[in-house]
Amino acid sequence: MKYMPTYDLMESVRNTNQWLGATARAMGDYPAMAMTANPAMQILRAWGEVTERSFERMVAKPDWGIPSITGPDGKDHIVRVETVLERPFGDLIRFTTPGRKAPRRRVLLVAPMSGHYATLLRKTVISLLPDCDVHITDWHNARDIPVSAGKFDVEDYTKYVAEFMRHLGPDLHVIAVCQPVPLTLAATAMLAEDDAAAQPRSLTLIGGPVDPDAAATDVTDFGSRVTMGQLEHSMIQRVGFKYKGVGREVYPGLLQLASFIAMNASTHAQAFTDQIFRAAHGKASEHDKHNQFYDEYLAVMDMTAEFYLSTVDRVFKSRDIARNAFTVDGRQLDLGKITSVAVKIVEGEKDDISAPGQCLAALDLLTGLPDDKKAAHLEPGAGHYGIFAGSSWRNNIRPLVLEFIDANSDAPGKHTAKLGSGSDTGPAKKTAPPATSEAAAEPTEAKAPDPAAAQASAKAESPRPEAKPATAKPGKAKSGKAKQGS
Incomplete structure (x- = not known):
């Protein structure tokens, strides 16, 4: 290959x-x-x-396409995408609204590098823009990066995130979604040791594999079953002659996409069959539900081989983050050094990519962080996609996250961090993971890509069919110290 x-x-x-x-x-x-x-x-x-x-x-990077937003003055303001920092493998970008005073809340969204572009979080950005000054990590397609730019693995990803956080300053709130959750924790630990004043005010960690063994899924089973040699032999290719990255070893986006579709082949086949008949009857449109979803889902990017392989090896197989043994440039980072950053965990009850318990394990690793700076929320009935971009995010999780940000906006040391009122008041105790069976898939929704386990059945992080919202209100996170999953 x-x-x-x-x-x-x-x-x-x-x-x-x-x-x-x-x-x-x-x-x-x-x-x-x-x-x-x-x-x-x-x-x-x-x-x-x-x-x-x-x-x-499949080969087109989607536009952000952010609509105008209404400001406090009642006027509509256009949204512009501004590059704050340019780096070979990813940029730090900001969404600016000329004519509107910048909101007090400053947020950095750490987007996954898992086969899809950062535009996968478009709906998350749109939901935050009216209330926040939003920045996001915009990772580049590896096939467009010359070999002369060097390697990019999980250690480099961690250093990029730490650099972006340091550049934006300490009055920052970081939201990491899925795959980058454990590496964002590591980046914060790096800042805690090297430049404590540059740490963000809070971290919101959404559905990420901090401890993959805390709750078994198809992703973790795949990671345990397949050897690194098999992955390297079957998944890695060299970029072809027509691209700037010619010769670079990558995990190709088209190969990832084939794996994503294979996971839900019958659902996708039915979705495309239905769309063909809608088009034949003149009922399809440029921006209908099917096209909106698949324009994003089918747009894939190559990952560097070293990033993909090191993610599987160090996050899933060796569990370096879960064991608090993650190293960068030969230096071990201690998550216990994080003592002033409030941390909130968000998980979905029916998330079968990062099942409940995998992300919650982060709270037990933060041994230097007081319990009053830890919070957790389990969203009833929510699948993976719903906890950061679906109705569960918009209606239930987003208000809790904004409340958490407001409660922890003061500089550390001024007062004890508050976790806000509402449905989560402290770190949740771990219980047996709930059933992870997904609700019946809608014809235009599918599973989200995650580089960690993407072979012939890459278990990933692209939009997974979101479960129907539960009728019950979001459950309260139980107070007490979280117990780390086995």
Whole structure:
């Protein structure tokens, strides 16, 4: 697999399918075909339209497309994307609103590097913008990064996050989503040792694999079952000749996408079949539910081979973070050195990517952090995607996160951090993980990619079908010291 012709072959297959779709669409639209009065021509045109669009989206980075927001003055303000820091493997960007006074809350969203672009968190950004000054990590497609830029693994990711936090200053609140949760913890520990004044005010950790063994899922089972040699042999390729990163070893986005779709093949097949018939009947539109979802889901990026392999090896197999044994440049980072950063854990009851307990394990690792600076929330009925971008996030979790941010906005030492009122008042005790069976998948929602276990069934972090919101109100997190999962 480690050959450039193999990489180019996959791109050739994608390009051929896009061409076939365009050809079928053009044939179905040919005016003379109307004389046949054969409905098969409408189906052919619709198939071509859906096929061309789908394969075209696989190599296009989605636009942020953030709509204007209404400010306190009652006026609509456009949103601009501004690059704050440029780095070879990822930039720090900010969403600015000219004419509006910057909100008091300053937030850094740490986006996953798990096969999809940071635009996967578009809905999260949109929901926070009216109330927060939002920054986000915008990771680059590895195929566009020259080999001369060097390597990028989990240690480099950690140093990038630490640099971004240091640049933004201490009056910052960090929200990490899924895959970067354990590495964001490590970056904070690095700042605690090297530059304590640069630590953020709070960390909100959403559905991340801090301790993968705390609650078994298909992801953790895969990570335990497959050897590193098998992964390297079957997943890693070299970037082809037509890209700037020619020769760089990567885990290709197209290979990841094949794995993502294989996990929910029947759901995806039904979704595309339904869309073809909607297009044939003239009921499909440019921005309908199907296209909105799949324009994002199908847009994939390559990951550097060293980042993918080191994530599987050090986060899932060796459990360096869970054992508090993670090292950067040969130096062990101690999570116990984090003593002033309030930490909130958010998990979904029906999350089958990072099951309840995996993220909660972080609280037991923070041995130097007082209990009154720890909080946890388990969202009833929520799947993986719902806890950061779905209705569970918008209606239940987002208000709790903003309340947590407000309660911990003062500089450390001024007063004891408060966790706010509402449905979470302290660190939750671990209970037996709830059932992780997902609700019936909607035809336009699917599972989210995570680099940790993405082989032929990459267990990932792209939008997973969100479970139906529970009718009960969000449960209260139980107080007391959390017990780390086994």
